[in-house]
Amino acid sequence: MKTKFSGILTLLLAFVVQVSLAQTTVSGTVTEENGPLPGANVIVKGTATGTQTDFDGNYSIQASPTDVLIFSFVGYTTKEVTVGNQTTINVGLASDNALEEVIVTAQGIKREKKAVGYAVTTIQSEAIGSRPSTDVARVLQGKAPGVNIQQTSGLAGSGTNIIIRGYSSINGSNQPLFVVDGIPFNTATNSDQGFNSGGNSASSRFLDIDPNNIAEISVLKGLSATTLYGQAGRNGVVLITTKSGSTSGSLQKKFEVSVDQSYFVTEIANLPDYQDTYGNGFYQSYSQAFSNWGPNFDSRGTNGVDENGNVPHPYDRAALADVFPEFQGADYAYRPYDSVEQFFTTGGVTTTSIGVNSSSDKGSYNVSFGRTDEEGFVKTSTYQRINFSAGGSTKLANGLNISSSFNFTRTDRTTPPTAVATGSNPAAGTASLFANVLYTPRSVDLIGLPFQNPVDNSSVYYRAGNDIDNPFWTLNNIQNDERVNRFFTNITASYDISDWFNVSYRVAYDTYSQEQQYGANKGGVQIQGGVLTTSSRINETWDHTLSLNFDKAISDKLNIDGNIGLNPRREVTNLQGVSSNQQFVYGLLTHNNFEESNGFTGFAEQNIIGLYGNVTLGYDNYAYLNLQGRNDWFSSLPQENRAIFYPSASLSLIPTSAFESLKGNDVLNYLKLRVGYGSSAGFPNPYATTIGLGSGTNVFQNQDGGAVNVLTVSNVLGNPDLKPELIQEIEAGIEARLFKNRLSLDVSVYDKVSNDLIIQNRLLDPATGYTVTSDNIGEITNKGIEVGFGIKAIRGEEEGDFNWDINGQWSVNENIVEDNGGEDGSITVFAGFTNLGNAAISGQAFGVIVGSSITRDANNNLVVGSDGNYLVDNNLSVIGDPNADWRSTVINEFSYKGFSLQAQLEYQHGGDMYSTTAAALLARGLTEDTNFDRTQTYILPGVTQDGAPNNIQIAATDVGFVNSGFFIDEQAIYDATSIRLREVSLGYSFPEKLLERTPLGSLRVNFIGQNLWFKAINFPDGLNFDPDVSSTGVGNGQGFDYLTGPTSKRFGFSLNATF
Template sequence: MEKRLLSLISMLMLLCGIAAAQAPSTVRGSVTSADDGEPIVGASVLVVGTNIGANTDIDGRFVITNVPSSAQYVTVAYVGMATKEVKIAPNMEITMKPTLELGEVVVTAMGIKRDKKALGYASQDLKADELITDGTTSMASAIQGKLTGVDIRQSSGAPGASAQIVIRGARSFDGNNQPLYVIDGMPVTTTPDVSTGYSVTGANIADRSIDINPDDIESINVLKGQAASALYGIRASNGVIVITTKRGSASSMKPQVTVSTNIAAQRVSRKFEHQTEYAQGNGYLGYSPTSSMTWGPKISELPNDPVYGGNVQNDYTASGLHQGQYYSPQRAQAGLDPWTTPQVYDNVGDFFGSGLTENTSLNITHSVGGVNYSVSVSNSYQDGIIPSTMMNRWNARGLVDWRLSKEWSTGFSGIYSSSKIKSAPGANSGIMNVVYSAPAEYDLKGIPNHVPGDPTQQILFRSLSFTNPYWWAEHNSYNQHTNRFFGNAYLEFAPNINWGDNMSLKFREQAGIDMWTSDYSDINEVGTTTSLKNGDIENYGSEHNVFNNLFTINFDAQFGDDWNLNVLLGNEINHENVRVWDYYGSNFNFPGFPTIGNTASISGGESKDQERTVGFFGSVMAAWKNQLFLTVTGRNDYVSSMPRNNRSFFYPSVSLGWEFTQLPAFHSQNVISYGKLRTSFAQVGQAGRWYQNYYWTPSYGGGFYTYTPVSYPLPSGVSSYVPYYVVYDKNLKPQNTSNFEIGADINLWNNRIKMEYTYSYQNITDQIFTVPTDGSIGYQYVMTNAGKMRTNSHEFSINAAILQARDYDLNLGVNFTRVVNEVVELAPGVESIMLGGFVEPQIRAQAGCTYPNIYGLKFQRDDQGRLLLFEGLPQATGDSYDLGNCSPDFVMGFNLSGRYKRVSLSSTWSWQNGGHMYHGTNMTMNYFGATKESIPFHEGTMVVDGIDAVTGEPNTIEVAREDYYRAYYDVTESGVYDTSFFKLRDLTVTYQLPRIWKLDISVYGFARNVLIWAKMPNFDPESSQGNGNMGGYFERFSVPATSSYGGGLTVKF
């Protein structure tokens, strides 16, 4: 009844409006701020349905002439103020309110839009202008530092580098912990096509969130708790990231075109400084021009070296002394004058060039005759700091929402992405070790990287088990190429039902597809290393086809003044087809043509896989007096990837929100402007990937072998099958996560301060994982349910509008996250499981520790913790131990932004406290005597502080300082570093130019990752190995992180 009355009144008003504006006329008025009554200068006033408009002058006044008689409304827009649509009237007096005061609407599960206050769980959303999209190409860096409860771990600053995004800690020991992404209503895969496994060889492989252009995003809503995501069922236990792409809004009656471009230069964020005093070699051999280490004599003393010095008689000076010089065998190999004067080179600085990132996008949004559309095309190009590494991505996107009639509406959304990436390897395949360990006196850049006339004969300061990085950049490559399309079309039917005035019913059918093909090619040219002397190539990839159908029925009703009801029923079908292939060719027939067709032997294969999930779900939300909100949901999933009779699972959730400031008691005060308590409980699960036990064709590699010496078929043509090393439990059931969450939202002083706190407890049981077993059972792993994990997390955020005025404002946002993710137990008898790493050290999940931890050899110590020394030197334990938790104690983000008139400044800071990583590069460079820290240990002897393991007495044995330093940095414990850091992630200054003709132009400059204070020496802690759960915690010759500086320009018309 009320609704009818309202529409009647609006109809009447509409008629009045038409009556008042029959002939072309002039509209005038003024715009003032609701806060202080001051005039707003430069607000744009546009007549709806036309492209006629004006800007307000210094007194906030505007005049628009030639307004057609049909015009009814104007829209008024100004930065920081809520855009307003006002009916045309003589001498309009328009007041604008800051955006802060609007009731927030968020997109929740299944695209349901809700008032934020109606939610019984924490939800955090980011709008386009809060994302950092300039000078970066990745989703992860766009949201880093902005969210609570979300851990974002970048692998490096390389083009296309993967990132791990984990919400409220891990739930799976060794499986997927990444959230589900839903883009415009469609689930979209973001996990990498290929896992880097134990991440000790090869290059990083991008995760598939790389296909999303952060510039296309209108808003991101993060559903953190399981109650928020339970409607998505089995895939949602890791939380959901709901992304809405930019679309035409009702206010853009004329096409609005946005062109933006930005360009940035990258440098390595923390450059390793090699010591420049001592030369290559060690205390036993003296100067040794093939040694990996720099424990040799002083560089200045090289001319006096008995073997290579030019000042003394030796083999090389037989035909005459070379005073002040020394003989370099590599220079001789390269055809240069072998005699060289000691000199110091900056090999690290020489190798890392300047990177370049360029983003350009064109976006058109328009709303015309019931059709809203948005089209964009964009390109991101990145040149890495390592020669030959790059990324080039093209995105095209189209989106249409079409209201066909009062009852029917339809639309579609589609995104195409094409990306090419060239990356550099880390760890055992790395080139960084060669760059960092290059002796200061060796001219890595200047001495040719191969013998003149023969590119397959490398020249390097150390053994050719390693590759000269310059040679690598010229000849070898790791290539990734993906073409992807994802999108969906929908049809909505909201029948005109006559069940009562306050009831509405809507059916929605949406079908979509996510399909992509990824091609990877790893090329090692002829002459790469001694073991790859003839080169090899691996071409692999996958083709994915994911069909998704979603049908929902939504029923809304209001009963009396106090009760609102919303019921949602639906079903979802998700079917994925995957084809993967892997072809390996070895021994190129001739160099310079590294294709698989040019190899002497090719092996490979391909396979297909399918997975289907069918879900049925429902949700009921009841609201009482607009202050108490109860939501109950349930979903039942059937999944193909589980054993027969264990395929069906039910997941419930219940949540309650209470806006207590609706109580009369709060009406008479001005301090608390909004207050809500919320609590929820939910259960969701995760399915495993179960198969009938099977055989496979093994091959021989790994361990000491840096290639695969034997694979089937053998040269004789014989092939073979053996039992696979994982056995599958036929009683496998889904793992279960129970989540309890409680929190409060409180806004103070007219919403100028907003605070949110959430405590969440997750209890994860029946973990599905490949339980490592004693190999003597005949298998190395059993895929089964075992283990428990629990997570306590505290999230707190405060956003304060410190200053607020028409011409200036200052806002501070602080967020705090503490996640304690404990491994309670693993399988019986299993104390830890490996997530990645070498034979030793590793990243593991260990019972009784937080997840994950570093596991390796530690120093032998006595009861009092003193080092136990053997022959005067520190000793390692025989076996591996927990060496520290990886995840930080807490993480904080600071967002400070301000504006003065047309200039605005924003900055994002991150503080991570606690947490550890294994930093193999620091440790090895110490062991090699390459760090500046090692300088005091290059000469002389010492008595190490400790207890003699044999006598039990304090040590008295004198050892060479070098021996002590090497013995110390030979034990993994010495390579474990605290990862605490404080970083300026982003600083952006924007200037909004006064409107020129029809153009709104803003220019900006930014700096990323420029200030770093870290406990760890020499390197940026945000660079590591791997694209899986170990990512962020294990470093060994990884591609470094970068800082960037740049600027850009956005033009709107």
């Protein structure tokens, strides 16, 4: 009996102890190197018991002392901890970049990075949001190898040029496709003005994207990566996932509110170092000229300066006697004035973003609002953007998954006129603010002189002939205005037919209206009667995608996944505009206040149907073969040429997973080898194959004397035999991580060939009745290397210890025109002016600069004329190559106990630039580079026309004014090698302990500066010139500066908080 009782008691005690142990509560926090890790899995090993961490990384779970807890999260190493007698277990998970990293690829397909056989660069939201730049494209500068991003100027909202792996088309677009939340996003740069009359500063529709609402950006560079987008992806693809479109519910978080507030000061990046020794005039004599080769400021009683150091007042002239009687006979102090320095103002950028989001196993949602207000470095350079977005996803009871995002953007922008200029004024009939302000003579008080005639409101300035617009008059009377309202949305429905097969359908819609106005009051020197041009442009895109998707394990080691999709797309553009001139009443910019008005219209529509397929075979998680193909049918070509098929294939092999000898290696932790082939095409603009009637009219008289209006016949001959441009590319690469993941490398090499290039304006014999046509000609090749690297230079052992990370990139691209379709030596100028522009010449780099040059003899000696100045050769020849030899970026980041310091340094080696800024300032003797002894004479190096060494002396004025690029294009060419501090930031994340008694979940403050320092090594020192400009605007032109606007620098702070 005692034995039975003892046995029962023993069992009872064991049961009580077991129950007691099972009810132990274990809690703690899971963190990673940057803070709490929400959504991490905590599982009791060998059971189904588990939980996830909340937004602050906290968890709580029931476990016994003998249990083992498994802590895991995708992209981090897994940890196992025995509970023992612990009730609090805090765990830090280390990042494992090689562990199932998932990236977004073409058509929004998510794949493990190890399985893709092409280069993909991913940029996270931390490197995008809360930055001084309001343009998402510029935020990407220096962050992706092989991606060249060039701003047109530093004006608020000015355009941005993006080129990935070089230029592949002469006249066609070379800009990448932007896809936002699965929506093909129109990023066109629209203007009613040509680049030479001010269109160079037009905004790109990147501006409609709020950088603070971006969750992630993936850049697909090679054709093997972009095949599924067809011809739209031929120049690369930038995939943007917004926070509203990021609807995954896998990371559960409670209701969260995020607030981002920032303010940044905007200033002109740099001004020249002006000399204050000499003033207005020529040959050391004072005159009211546009140059600074006049007498020394110490002159008294000589060279036009009286004994008191005065000269006649600039407005002391008969034409202004009744208007400004106070200046008649008045003296004017001949001294240096800081006119240019005071002309520019200090602006600012204020951004407010608010987001609300939540996610669970039942669904997720995100709502955000943002507002950006920017004032530039001149008062008529402004930009405002208002964004609203909402998105969500859910799974219905019937198993149907629904996700959607909605976005609305409104932008308002003003800019001053920025017509190109090569001399004292821009091209006739146009206006430019910067063309006349930067080379203001040092002895002219631009700030103190009246700029407007009080009687007729016309411009007045220091020139005796009043033949230059006063910059202040331009600033107050001429400007561009733009308003854009944009709406884009998508809805996706998917249904799992089985555990390995599903079907999905997505419909996307993107539309925007763009209202533009260019207005100039009468009274200007260049636009005497005034002008008003207004236009309304509506762009609309429908995009549908029906996709059958599968992912099936054939065996333990072999897996197959892929999809088949149908992708119809419709694009419509409608333009209506009116241009008026000869203003009646000054100051009223309405069309009924002008004498003459003419309308203009434009309409384009095209339909594209794409059918694509994609399949990947994976073997044992280390070998992957991907095959893709797409067939497009285009409405813009005749039936016999409108269909084209683009195949692609890629292979990825991971030796460190395939071979036992490489597994667990402390030196080589991860190695992937990849190779891929891809193809695409470039289709012509709509209606290039047909002959159309222009929308303008010609007026004739009939036999009764009545007027008859008839449509004008186009001078463009349609080409029904026009074919698409064909582009093919081979790419290979290596991805590696070494020394316990302390060093990472990503290297790509590629060879891209473009054939059947479409030339839009091939000249015809006028006897045909037409002047130009489109035709297929020639070949362009791009060969390059891209290197990305990361170094964890210093890693502390504990959280908060000092860390030092180095990330960078290096890239080189050789872009050659193998055949321009013409005779040997023929020159095809496709950008700029016919006598000075970018050209396609067989055997030369794409876009070489052609223009006039210095005459040379048979021995290549510079030839000097009888006046001692160089002789010009006006025959077009290659005078520069705007393509950089190579580019690199290094980003250093230091962190310690919540503090972080980051600096992004960029370097461009080579690449020539034609600079009117340099020519104008040097020729006018304005910068310190020209502050030499002007009383001496000089001899230019070279030979005379008879071959003898030059010994002809010329005045200092001629050295500068005649030989600085004004008259011979070659002399205005400079090597644009440059180094710059693109961005520097200092941030601090407040520790959780300080926030425990507040409603704040996190709080971070950042101090950020952009473009704070740069150096164009081979430009004259006194210019302080920044070559990061493009006066030909967004397009295929490059390497030109025509005084269309300087760059800017920005610095300030941002505050980021969550609740």
